[in-house]
Amino acid sequence: MSTYLHKVKLPAGDVQVYAGPELFSTLDYKIFEMANNNLQIPGIQFMSYTPDVHVGVGTCIGTTAVWNNGDGYVSPSIVxxxxxxxxxxxxxxxxxxxxxxxxxxxxxxxxxGKLLPMESHQRGHFSDIRLEHVVKKGLHGLPGKYVPDSYTPKKSTSLTHVESGKFAFDESVLDAMPEQAIHRAHRQLGTLGGGNHFVEIQAIEIAEEQRAVAEAWGLVDGQIAVMIHSGSRAWGGAVNQLCTTAIKKTMGRLGLGTADPKLVFAPLDHPDGMQYVNLMYSALNYAVVNRHLIAYAVREAFREVMGSGCELRTLYDLMHNYAWEEHHDKRGSVFVHRKGATRALPAGHPDNPKPYMATGHPALIPGSMGTASYLMVGRPEGEANYYSICHGAGRIRSRSATKRLVTVEEFAGALKVGTDDEIVVNQLSLESIIDESPQAYKNVDDIIESVTGAGLADVVAKCKPLAAVKGAK
Structure with a gap:
């Protein structure tokens, strides 16, 4: 077995851990307690951790978990x-x-910062967009003016260079959503949010061994790129709360449960399981639109500062918190959960979007503020892990511990404050975002080495941070 793959035997089953020897030796024992609880969900076929794994609520961030599609389970905790x-x-x-x-x-x-609302109390600039169209149709529910390249098909990337622009579902489930959640989610369209969400301006450095792939993607050495990290905001939060409450009651009636009361799950064919899956897809639609609208605001800001000739074309958009049906040659139709795990498909895989069929799609891996991010491409060997790789650097300490242990001076040093190479941030006080400092995260280079060493994916380009925009909460 590879030094980058560890099969850990637990009382309830096995979990595969992809991590270099040193990273593996530092893993918190709590992640294995959580794995053992997850492995007690009936019918689980496979479970693995990526090298950025860390403790979450009910399930670790960095988890891939798989059930048969017909008689499997769905878990909001593993989304x-x-x-x-x-x-x-x-x-x-x-x-x-x-x-x-x-x-x-x-x-x-x-x-x-002027064009992009950051916090939950700030209203987005898109009151003319109907929330109903967004959650039902995804990117295809947007008015044409917010998809400016849709009228020039040869140049259009907004609707084609995405993991999915629209998730179909049973729209009758929307009737269950509270009115308050609908209004709040509408106000938050196109907002960034706090925590680890960000917009980062980066400079691309192509990996020589993958130059052909990089050039096929349109990458150029020194090119400025914009990386965005955000999700489904209030809509996804309301879906999670509504369905978690219902599923907990169902678990009690069905006699289901583990040692962790925060780990919730239901059979896929149960009404509560089906409701969650359908509402989850509506949240996936919201999330991809939210990132698109953030990018729209960023594009307007670039044009304001750099001139009207400045363009931002979509390289790719993908998720790392979701569950859906996939077909795998050796396993047939399965239901795959990824929580803090990124799908990385190789060249020729039929699930690649058409523009990336010949190369494999870009897998977008952020670092921590002040460290490099990566653009990767999946390898065929990744099938062993359902083509899942890391989703970032992964926290090494909690927010409270980071605030206690890291000084503003250390944070400023990581951002090279006061030098010509300063990584500019939008916050007047670094103290307000110190819990997101690089010192809160694992070394992203070690994470990437584990992924490449395990043969799951290759680095196509390294992205050096130049500036970051973050919410303060």
Missing amino acids: GSDIGCGMRVHLTNLHSSDLKDVKLRRRLVKAI
Whole structure:
């Protein structure tokens, strides 16, 4: 067995852990307690952890869990409360030399902050968009003015360069959503949110061994890219709360449960399981639209500062908190959960979007604020892990511990504050976002080494951070 793959035998079954020897040796024993609880859900076929694994609510972030599609289970805990949370990358026609001036980067960050609402109490700028259309149709429910490239098919990437622009579901389940949640979710369309959500301006550095793939994707050394991390905001939160409450009651009636009362699950063919799956898909629609609208606001900010000729075309948009049906040659139709895990398909896989069929799609892996992010592509060997890889660096300490142990001076040093290479942030006080400092996360290079060492994916490009926009809460 590879030094990057560890099969851990637990009382309830086996969990596969993809991590280098040093990373594996530092894993918290609590993740194995959580794995053992997850493995007690009836009929589970497979479970694994990515190298960025860390403790979550009910289930660890960094989990892939699989059931048969016909008689399997679905778990809101193995999706996460921020349903559809994921990544989006846009490529600009700018070079890093265009943003060499730290004052210009500050102007750009300020412009983004003006056009992009950050917090839950701020209203988005998209009151003319109907929430009903968004949750039912995804990107295809947007008015044409918010998809400016849809009228030029040869240049259009907004609707084609995405993991999925629309998730179909039984729309009758929307009747169960509370009116208050509907209004709140409508106000939050196109807002970033706090925590680990961000917009980051980056400079691309192509990996020489994958230059052909990089060029096929349209990447250029030194090119400015924009990486976005956000999810389904209030809509996903309301779906999670509504369905978790219902499923907990069903578990009691069916005699289901584990040692962890926060781990909730239901049979896929049970009415509560079916309701969750359908409402989850509505949240996936909301999430992809939310990231699209964030990118729309960022595009307007770039044009305001850099001129009307500045463009941001979509490289890719994908999720890392979701569950859905997949077909795997050796296993047939299965229901795959990913919580803090990214799908990375190789060239030729039929689930690739058409533009990426020949290369495999970009897998978007953020680092921590102040460290590099990565664009990766899946390898055929990834089938052993249902083509799941990491979704980021992964926290190494809690928010409270980070605030207690990391100083503002250490944080400022990581951001190179006061130098020409400063990673500009939008917060006046670094103390307000210190829980998101690089010191709160694992070394992303070690995470990437574990993924490549295990043969799951290859690095196509490294993305150096130049500026970051974050909410303070």
